[in-house]
Amino acid sequence: MxxxxxxxxxxxxxxxxxxxxxxxxxxxxxxxxxxxxEGYIGIMEEKVKLAHKKIRNENFKMIKDYFTFPKIVFTCFIAISYFIFLSFFENPSKANYIAIIIVGFTGISQMLYSWKYRKCNKLYVLKTDILNRAYFLSFFGVQITQVYVSFGKEYIDFNHIFMRLLMTFIFTFSVLAVLGYIEIRKKTIVELKQQIFI
Structure with a gap:
């Protein structure tokens, strides 16, 4: 206006x-x-940069919140449970790989759910578009896991405590990334429903 x-x-x-x-x-x-x-292009580019920065900050704030009380209890529960879960397997790397893939596909399903909100009155909604890109954060764990499973299977002792701690950290971070994404997605959809588009 x-x-x-x-x-x-x-x-x-x-x-x-x-x-x-x-x-x-x-x-x-x-x-x-x-x-x-540049006309309006400069304003548009600035708006896109600000929106990207805001979504990034919201994502990391959501993840950071899981390390404050009372959510830290939930985070510790996930980490400890997963660490114990890995100890039941002779080759924990396979179990870890499957668990990380499940988390990744959960991220995809959440992104597909919010896909219908990417447009409003035939106009792309910037915040939803940026949010849908943010789901790739849940694939960080998948990418790291693929690297150490592919390149380290002959050299790494996956039963070593440090390796199991690394797998636990990656899994926990991936779960928190998906949970943060779901929380922001819900908030974004509520905001979009309250907007009046002319």
Missing amino acids: EILDHMILSVEAILDSDKTISFEKAVDRAKIEGFGN
Whole structure:
């Protein structure tokens, strides 16, 4: 609305000062005078950068919240349970790989659920688009797991306590990333339903 008001006032001023100029040229001139040669593109790019930064901050804040009381109890429960779970397997890397893949596909299912909200009145919703990209955070664990399973299976002792701690950390982080994504997705959908799109 502020941009629209600014444009209307600028076009009026140009039309008043130059009676020979057409309305279309007055709009073009107001756009260049008000927003530079890039016009609205500069504003759009700035808005996209701010939205990306906001979503990143929200994602990491959600994950960070799982390390404060009372959520830290839940986080510790996941980590300890998973560490014990891995000790039941002769080759814990396979069990870990399957568990991480399940977490990754849970992230995909959540992203597909929110896919229908990517557009509103045939317009792409920036926040939803950025949020859908954020689900890749849940695949961080899948990527790391693939690396050490593929390249380290002949050299790494997966039963070693440090290796099991690493697998536990990656699994716990992946679960928290998906839970954070779900929480932000729900909040975003509520916000979208409350918006009035003209």
